[in-house]
Amino acid sequence: MFFYIASFVICSITIIFCGTKLSKYGDIIAEKSGLGRSWIGVVLMASVTSLPELITGISSVTYANTPNIATGDVLGSCMFNILIIAFLDVIDSKTPLLSKISQGNVISAAFSIFLIIIVVVGFSFPEIPTIGWVGFYSIFIIIFYLIIMKIIFQYEKRQLSHFISEVALQYENISMSKAVKQYNINAFFVVLAAFFYQLLVKKLPN
Numbered sequence: 001m002f003f004y005i006a007s008f009v010i011c012s013i014t015i016i017f018c019g020t021k022l023s024k025y026g027d028i029i030a031e032k033s034g035l036g037r038s039w040i041g042v043v044l045m046a047s048v049t050s051l052p053e054l055i056t057g058i059s060s061v062t063y064a065n066t067p068n069i070a071t072g073d074v075l076g077s078c079m080f081n082i083l084i085i086a087f088l089d090v091i092d093s094k095t096p097l098l099s100k101i102s103q104g105n106v107i108s109a110a111f112s113i114f115l116i117i118i119v120v121v122g123f124s125f126p127e128i129p130t131i132g133w134v135g136f137y138s139i140f141i142i143i144f145y146l147i148i149m150k151i152i153f154q155y156e157k158r159q160l161s162h163f164i165s166e167v168a169l170q171y172e173n174i175s176m177s178k179a180v181k182q183y184n185i186n187a188f189f190v191v192l193a194a195f196f197y198q199l200l201v202k203k204l205p206n
Contacts, residue, residue, distance in 0.1 A: 007196070008197070010193075011193040011194075011196055011197040012193075012197075014189055014190070014192075014193035015190055015193045015194060015197070018186040018187075018189040018190045018193070019049075019186075019190055021182065021186040022045070022048065022183065022186040022187055022190055023045070025179045025180075025182045025183040025186065026040050026041070026044055026045050026183060027040075027171075028171045028174055028176075028179040029044070029176070029179050029180060029183060031171055032171065032176045032179065033176070034157070035153070035156060036102075036104060036152075036153075036155075036156025036157070037102065037104070037156075038102050038104025038105050038107075038108065038152055038155075038156055039104065039149075039152050039153050039156045041105070042104075042108045042149070042152055043149060044183075048187040048190060048191060049190065049194075050077075051191045051194075051195075052191060052194035052195045052197075053073055053074060053077055055195060056070070056073055057070040057073060057074060058070075060073070075119075078112075078116070085097065085098070103155070104152055104155050104156055107148075107151060107152055107155060108148065108152055111144070111148040111151075114144065115141055115144060115145065115148075118137050118140050118141055118144070119137065119141070121137060122135060122137035122138075
């Protein structure tokens with residue numbers, strides 16, 4: 001049992017430490033590239049932090065043949081991530097958290113609701129036509145996701161004039177290449193720690 005406790009502690013410390021660095025260097029990449037914080041958050045940050053769920057989902061569907069576990073993990077994660085917003089709002093004692101976000105996040109939140117509605121429709125109508133073995137709703141999700149990424153990118157690009165004025169003042173001593181390198185390193189350890197964390201949960205003794 002000591003092994004499991006020690007492993008949980010190590011994984012948690014790794015996620016906290018590298019996750020903090022990941023946010024910092026993601027912010028630097030956003031400012032220096034001009035892509036915008038919202039777009040970096042939706043694409044880079046979200047993809048990295050969701051990779052363990054992707055691995056779990058793939059193994060649940062292909063190896064264990066438990067699609068309910070895979071889908072429940074993804075949707076449960078969505079619910080828990082919304083709960084995190086409430087926790088962050090409590091921690092930030094100055095002003096309400098959502099009052100400080102950019103309109104780019106409003107766009108991503110609205111379209112996220114739309115994507116979840118597509119999933120609900122897929123649940124409600126399992127006889128929906130397919131392309132081979134792939135449901136039409138999956139095709140819609142992929143297409144609309146790409147469209148959403150483009151819309152957010154274009155919105156952030158329109159904010160570029162104001163965005164650039166803040167870049168040099170805040171991160172002028174950190175190069176883009178260093179930011180990308182540090183981002184990749186910390187992303188690797190976050191994904192690795194999160195993956196082992198999930199393995200430990202599954203292997204906990206009854």
